[in-house]
Amino acid sequence: MFDLALTRVFGAVCPGCRSRGSWLCVSCAQSAAQPQPCPRPRSVDRLFVGRAYAGVTREATARLKYHNERVVIDWLIDPVVLKLSNALAARSQTFSRGFLDAVTITWAPTTRAHRRLRGFDQAELLAAAIARELKLGLSRELGRLDNSPQTGKSRGLRRVGPQVLALHPVEGLVIVVDDVVTTGSTLSAAASALRDAGADTIWGAVAARTEWGKTRGPARQM
Ligand SMILES: [Zn+2]
DSSP, X not given: OOOHHHHHHHOOBOTTTXXXXXXXXXXXXXXXXXXXXXXXXTTOSEEEEEEESSXXXXXXXXXXXXXXXXXXXXXXXXXXXXXXXXXXXXXXXXSXXXXXXXXXXEEOOOOHHHHHHHXXXXXXXXXXXXXHHHTOEXXXXXXXXXXXXXXXXXXXXXXXXXXXXXSSOOOSEEEEEEEEESSSHHHHHHHHHHHHTTOSEEXXXXXXXXXXXXXXXXXXXX
């Protein structure tokens, strides 16, 4: 596990090999595991996954979520930005020139309690960075009715998913961003709300995908 105390004393330490000098060395960055093929969450038309939720990717998501270390954001979003960019380019060839103007990027909101506690929503930060890279509009479209996080729930409870509502009518293609997909219930709830609010097409975009049982529960919480 990454040692925050070490970082404060000696500067950035790579979480993969503990070499010093940058938060992630080139070798560990390149060796991050690719995601396995993933079933599409219900109501999501396409799912774009950056990396497998393991090793340095797991550490990077934890550092953003639990320590607000925004230096990890660009690396976390890189592969999913590339996949989205390719998919949008392919789609814009078959649609009118104004197609990209009608694409909205939003995020699956965390609970109000977590947002209050941390002072930010990690999914919003990732969505903002993705929107900036793709030069697309970012819009807050979703809210949470429940106050209970998915992290730490049993698989059965996770499948029920959070209660998500759309804040405005929407149309066209909406890309909904989250940090990690596990059972897909959060993205499903978000997509259902967006569909009910008028979205034609919903794509999910996540920095990482975890396979249930291959990790020892959620990343550490502090
Ligand atoms: Zn390293």
